[in-house]
Amino acid sequence: MNALELHAISKSYGDHQALESINLSVPAGSRTVIVGPSGSGKTTLLRMIAGFEFPDTGRLLLNGQTLVDETHEVPAHQRLIGYVPQDGALFPHMTVAANIGFGLTNKGSKRSERIAELMDSVALDANMANRWPHELSGGQQQRVALARALAQQPRLMLLDEPFSALDTGLRGAMRKMVARLLSDAGVTTILVTHDQSEALSFADQLAVMRDGRLVQSGHPLDLYRYPDDEQTALFLGDAVVMPARIEAGWAHCDLGRIPVNNHRNNSAAQIMLRPEQLQLVSAQPSPTEATGCRAVVTDRDFSGNTCTLTVELEAPTAGDQAGRSLMVRSSGMYAPPAGSAVHVSTIGHAHVFSDV
Amino acid sequence: MPETLPGSVATAMPSNLRRRSRGVFAGRGGVWVIGLSVLVSLLSLLPIAFVIGVSIQTGWAAIVPLVFRPRVAELLINTVLLVVITIPLCVMLGLALAWLTERTNLPGRRGWSLLATAPLAVPAFVHSYAWVSLVPPIHGLFAGVLVSVIAYFPFLYLPIAATLRRLDPAIEDVGESLGLKPWAVFFRVVLPQLRLAICGGALLVGLHLLAEYGLYAMIRFDTFTTAIFDQFKSTFNGPAANMLASVLALCCLAMLTAESAARGTARYARVGSGSARAQRVVRLGSWDIALGLLLQGITCALALGVPLITLGKWLIAGGSEVWQLDDLLPALQQTLQLGAAGAVLTTCAAIPIAWLSIRSPGRLQRVLESCNYITSSLPGIVVALALVTFTIHFARPIYQTTITVLLAYLLMFLPRALVSLRAGIAQAPVELENIARSLGRSPGRALWLITLRLAAPGAAAGAALVFLAITNELTATLLLAPNGTRTLATGFWAMTSEIDYAAAAPYALLMILLSLPLTGLLYHQSKRTAGR
Numbered sequence: 042m043n044a045l046e047l048h049a050i051s052k053s054y055g056d057h058q059a060l061e062s063i064n065l066s067v068p069a070g071s072r073t074v075i076v077g078p079s080g081s082g083k084t085t086l087l088r089m090i091a092g093f094e095f096p097d098t099g100r101l102l103l104n105g106q107t108l109v110d111e112t113h114e115v116p117a118h119q120r121l122i123g124y125v126p127q128d129g130a131l132f133p134h135m136t137v138a139a140n141i142g143f144g145l146t147n148k149g150s151k152r153s154e155r156i157a158e159l160m161d162s163v164a165l166d167a168n169m170a171n172r173w174p175h176e177l178s179g180g181q182q183q184r185v186a187l188a189r190a191l192a193q194q195p196r197l198m199l200l201d202e203p204f205s206a207l208d209t210g211l212r213g214a215m216r217k218m219v220a221r222l223l224s225d226a227g228v229t230t231i232l233v234t235h236d237q238s239e240a241l242s243f244a245d246q247l248a249v250m251r252d253g254r255l256v257q258s259g260h261p262l263d264l265y266r267y268p269d270d271e272q273t274a275l276f277l278g279d280a281v282v283m284p285a286r287i288e289a290g291w292a293h294c295d296l297g298r299i300p301v302n303n304h305r306n307n308s309a310a311q312i313m314l315r316p317e318q319l320q321l322v323s324a325q326p327s328p329t330e331a332t333g334c335r336a337v338v339t340d341r342d343f344s345g346n347t348c349t350l351t352v353e354l355e356a357p358t359a360g361d362q363a364g365r366s367l368m369v370r371s372s373g374m375y376a377p378p379a380g381s382a383v384h385v386s387t388i389g390h391a392h393v394f395s396d397v
Numbered sequence: 398m399p400e401t402l403p404g405s406v407a408t409a410m411p412s413n414l415r416r417r418s419r420g421v422f423a424g425r426g427g428v429w430v431i432g433l434s435v436l437v438s439l440l441s442l443l444p445i446a447f448v449i450g451v452s453i454q455t456g457w458a459a460i461v462p463l464v465f466r467p468r469v470a471e472l473l474i475n476t477v478l479l480v481v482i483t484i485p486l487c488v489m490l491g492l493a494l495a496w497l498t499e500r501t502n503l504p505g506r507r508g509w510s511l512l513a514t515a516p517l518a519v520p521a522f523v524h525s526y527a528w529v530s531l532v533p534p535i536h537g538l539f540a541g542v543l544v545s546v547i548a549y550f551p552f553l554y555l556p557i558a559a560t561l562r563r564l565d566p567a568i569e570d571v572g573e574s575l576g577l578k579p580w581a582v583f584f585r586v587v588l589p590q591l592r593l594a595i596c597g598g599a600l601l602v603g604l605h606l607l608a609e610y611g612l613y614a615m616i617r618f619d620t621f622t623t624a625i626f627d628q629f630k631s632t633f634n635g636p637a638a639n640m641l642a643s644v645l646a647l648c649c650l651a652m653l654t655a656e657s658a659a660r661g662t663a664r665y666a667r668v669g670s671g672s673a674r675a676q677r678v679v680r681l682g683s684w685d686i687a688l689g690l691l692l693q694g695i696t697c698a699l700a701l702g703v704p705l706i707t708l709g710k711w712l713i714a715g716g717s718e719v720w721q722l723d724d725l726l727p728a729l730q731q732t733l734q735l736g737a738a739g740a741v742l743t744t745c746a747a748i749p750i751a752w753l754s755i756r757s758p759g760r761l762q763r764v765l766e767s768c769n770y771i772t773s774s775l776p777g778i779v780v781a782l783a784l785v786t787f788t789i790h791f792a793r794p795i796y797q798t799t800i801t802v803l804l805a806y807l808l809m810f811l812p813r814a815l816v817s818l819r820a821g822i823a824q825a826p827v828e829l830e831n832i833a834r835s836l837g838r839s840p841g842r843a844l845w846l847i848t849l850r851l852a853a854p855g856a857a858a859g860a861a862l863v864f865l866a867i868t869n870e871l872t873a874t875l876l877l878a879p880n881g882t883r884t885l886a887t888g889f890w891a892m893t894s895e896i897d898y899a900a901a902a903p904y905a906l907l908m909i910l911l912s913l914p915l916t917g918l919l920y921h922q923s924k925r926t927a928g929r
Contacts, residue, residue: 124832
């Protein structure tokens with residue numbers, strides 16, 4: 042069952058079209074991530090779901106209830122949708138406990154019990170209850186903001202880049218904690234981010250936005266393997282894109298013969314491989330292997346556990362200019378040095394972009 | 398409105414029209430806010446309307462003999478001389494003191510910095526009173542310049558010192574690394590960045606020079622303001638006073654224009670509040686230290702020593718007889734009442750404009766704000782004359798009532814409330830209100846629980862600034878107050894007019910004591926903007 046449904050949501054500010062006919066269904070209990078570069082309209086969409094802004098046209102339904110359509114507009118305070126913004130936005134004039142209890146209606150000991158329970162659930166120490174927001178670290182502020190939003194048992198949780206203000210080490214840990222907490226509570230969640238790795242790791246369902254349009258949505262792995270176009274492919278990670286001729290389930294390209302996932306015959310197309318699908322083998326003195334292609338390492342970018350190599354393929358026919366340059370991942374410690382001759386082979390299918 | 402159209406037509410309408418007004422100002426609330434701010438701004442245009450109105454009414458033929466005559470030329474020369482001599486002196490003194498307290502190892506920098514702010518606690522006409530009773534023959538341009546510099550240099554010291562503290566020291570390091578000598582760094586790198594502070598401070602001093610009455614009346618130096626006052630006393634609401642007021646208003650507008658031209662269109666890269674490194678400190682030689690201490694000491698002696706010694710002398714000489722509590726206490730009470738009422742009124746009137754400027758800045762809001770800004774830069778005497786004329790002709794019932802006095806305070810001091818209030822509302826970003834709504838609070842409750850609570854300190858600071866300005870206000874109160882009104886300032890003025898300097902001393906002392914919190918607040922604010 043779908044918790045949230047967006048139908049043809051559009052919004053413009055003056056001449057600028059911020060959102061263009063957005064359609065999206067969010068399954069109940071799922072974690073959906075909306076990812077896109079800044080200015081793509083993802084935050085506008087999130088604020089619209091929260092009820093801080095209203096679309097020009099379109100319908101928005103939550104658990105079957107109409108939140109916005111041509112005639113109705115449910116205001117934010119009647120939606121029961123939790124919202125955690127980027128910086129947490131704690132009320133600076135309230136203690137941690139008062140912040141968390143802001144959305145609670147019960148009073149007295151019930152209230153303080155619930156606050157303690159919420160603090161425990163986000164792994165905040167009980168003695169922090171009387172601290173002020175400015176006395177907390179960034180991570181703690183985010184936990185308080187999360188607990189505050191959870192307090193009213195929201196039907197939907199919206200997270201607006203909640204981890205981007207945290208430093209890298211903390212970010213991953215917070216992401217895991219939040220994901221587990223929200224699935225345990227069974228809260229349907231929408232997260233907005235511009236960070237593709239965060240999006241891929243957090244999402245059950247990923248929706249990619251660009252220039253106010255939702256360009257593709259689906260399971261993160263599917264989007265990573267089979268993006269609709271080159272821009273989406275490059276947004277979700279490094280990619281090797283090259284022209285090929287497709288014939289009977291095989292692509293013929295500078296790398297040789299590679300199996301493809303979709304069958305189209307005798308057509309020229311662009312294919313895509315992720316760098317981790319390319320493998321380097323030190324070149325043997327006698328070329329025995331049929332697959333793959335000879336190349337030379339031209340650059341080595343060492344970054345600890347991985348190493349990104351740039352290799353230049355051998356020109357397919359003599360007399361051509363220098364061959365195509367590719368990016369290849371390699372383990373950091375055993376990467377061949379620049380100048381070595383290598384053999385490039387591929388793993389798995391190449392993805393064929395549909396015609397533009 | 399599309400809502401009133403039949404359904405089929407309504408759906409045919411582009412619905413972005415229907416919902417365009419949505420946003421921060423949903424529905425009727427926004428209309429009220431905009432309406433109220435327009436109303437306040439229209440009210441603040443009253444003095445300008447007065448100047449234009451009386452000019453038209455008087456007619457060119459009558460204006461010429463009133464304006465183009467030797468007396469006006471004499472006043473103009475006096476005023477211009479006062480301005481062009483005083484302002485550069487104030488700039489130099491402020492710059493020297495600010496550099497000494499912020500950038501050198503002068504002993505006791507913190508203390509000197511406080512002492513350079515303290516003269517603000519002494520109302521300008523009390524400075525003048527101190528000098529006249531210390532050196533009775535003092536008068537004329539020299540006395541005017543001397544007392545003005547002493548009374549007003551902190552208006553330059555404060556912003557220059559605050560900017561010097563805030564400048565990114567890295568810029569100076571870069572200057573030096575590019576081969577500039579230390580003095581060249583100061584003149585080519587530091588001084589240009591002080592331009593905004595100097596322009597702003599100089600404008601403030603200039604407007605005070607044009608507007609001040611008590612200071613110059615006491616030392617018998619004629620400026621436009623004193624002449625208008627005398628004219629008003631002799632002929633009441635005559636065209637002569639009104640035309641002089643128009644010329645004065647023109648001078649003020651000219652000064653505003655000159656300042657905005659001098660400020661230029663260049664934007665200075667704002668350095669973040671948290672420049673981590675401390676400012677560099679120049680180590681002075683022992684001769685330089687002696688000179689620096691001498692300058693600080695002389696300034697302090699003239700600006701604080703003279704008024705305090707004079708006051709002390711009169712208080713001791715007068716003994717317990719000068720403490721006429723039957724007169725003093727009602728004056729104090731009336732001052733506090735007027736101050737409180739004016740502060741509340743002005744702060745309330747500032748709320749809609751401050752709200753607009755933070756929550757939906759735009760062209761309308763900028764126009765409204767500049768209306769208030771221009772009016773508040775007009776001298777109190779022009780505002781007072783405008784209100785006299787207006788109430789006599791159009792609002793007889795409030796003529797010579799407290800309401801008119803409060804209106805004058807509102808027009809004169811609105812920007813003081815506005816500045817603090819804006820800072821206060823900026824403390825409460827709309828995002829927090831949104832969060833409160835997403836947690837189930839209605840828009841009205843969210844406004845009350847979050848925004849108003851967070852903006853309260855700013856509003857209180859603004860109200861305090863207005864309150865303290867009112868307690869020292871002399872000119873408009875003298876002209877507008879109903880018979881029997883006696884504030885500390887007018888009581889002081891009545892005593893000194895009778896040359897009863899001893900009896901005036903307790904009033905002066907009370908005014909200084911009331912002003913001390915204001916001075917403390919200004920000092921604190923300038924420190925805080927520097928991020929300390």
